[in-house]
Amino acid sequence: MKISDEKKDIRNFGTILALILMAMGSYQLYYKGQWDVALWFYAVGGMVIILSFFAPVVIKPLYKI
Secondary structure, eight states: HHHHHHHHHHHHHHHHHHHHHHHHHHHHHTTOOOOHHHHHHHHHHHHHHHHHHHHHHHHHHHHHH
């Protein structure tokens, strides 16, 4: 696998992971009414998406699992 393909795959993985985390946060907020828990999901999801675009090396260990 080429390095550029691997970076693209890691970026896609990070985007999907962030969307899943933010969807879980939305569930906690709208159905359970727990803003504090939702905030943690949103924060982690936001960090994952930022890291996947600007520092994919940090997300690479999660991608390799």
